[in-house]
Amino acid sequence: MFELVFLGTAGSVPSVERGLPALLVRFGRHRVLIDCGEGTQRQLRRSGAGYRRIDRILLTHEDLDHVLGLAGLTATLALQADDRALTIHGGKATLRFVQRYLVDTVWDGRPPLALTLEALMPGRVWEGDGFRIDCFRVRHRDTDSFGFRFCELGRRHLEPALATALGIPEGPAWHDLAHGVAVILADGRRIEPDAVLGPQLPGAAIVVIGDVEETDSLCDAARGVDALVVEASFLARDGRLARQRGHLTAAAAGRFAAECGVGALYLTHISERYGGAEVLDEARRHFARAHLAADLERVVVSRTGANSP
DSSP, X not given: OEEEEXXXXXXXXXXXXXXXXXXXXXXXXXXXXXXXXXXXXXXXXXXXXXXXXXXXXXXXXXXXXXXXXXXXHHHHHHHHOXXXXXXXXXXXXXXXXXXXXXXXXXXXTOOSSEEEEEEOOSEEEEEETTEEEEEEEEOOTXXXXXXXXXEEOOBOOBOHHHHHHTTOOSSHHHXXXXXXXXXXXTTSOEEOGGGXXXXXXXXXXXXXXXXOSOOGGGHHHHTTOSEEEEEOOBOGGGHHHHHHHTOOBHHHHHHHHHHHTOSOEEEESBOTTSOHHHHHHHHHTTOTTEEEOOTTOEEEEOTXXXXXX
8 A cells, every 4th residue: 555645746847736756656665756856845734744764756857946955855855854865766867867966066065864876777766665756768858867666565365264274273373374384283283374374465556757849658556546647738729739748738648648558647746827626627538537646645555446535
């Protein structure tokens, strides 16, 4: 299960209702921030999420509206604990900008916390505690852009009927077997987990994409996920302008979600040139389960497709 906390859902310029791009993804004991627009640290406070356990930031690309909040956030994180560490992931070009802007200029080469810049390459970013994060390339003008797929690894649950039939007493033995650990019973029998575990059930999956100009190359990455987060900067009537600036229309986002067969679509990077209702309306003509993300909104995503605020 994942929880999405939309911290900033505006495109390029903040509005009264929407801050610059930032999304907090919560899963297990982990909290990962995707992009860090100006004002992100305030949005973390307003949302109630706060700063605890944020030790990893994924940057979709180096456009200023996606990264300028890093200075304030790193300063605040450094105040939380003397041993605070932070890893920032991004494409090579993105990290070159972060190095110049954040490390060399803002912090004069001496960041106030243990800061690691880790370059992205398509494939695995991180794995642990039953979850993994992968990344894939995204086309947005000439930027070094990436999208991200979060997966909850499949799990097998203990079948009580099988355990009872084998004479395994309920208690610590059940707990160990459920977590993949073989047990030795009082009568000397060794029971392997496979003897009492049911079939593997797939976990939840989400894909988050920032600014993007085409989606044909992204269908494999997003196919079948329970939730897709993607921009909808323009309406179809301004399709030419969208192509010039390397962005999607709401219609294109809806068609993309329908083609990939996702559980739900969340539209972000919303321009104040449009009313939110018309953006959502256009996407829903192509994909009925489209939603217009709002700042400070929380969404729980599970494998059952029961995505709920």
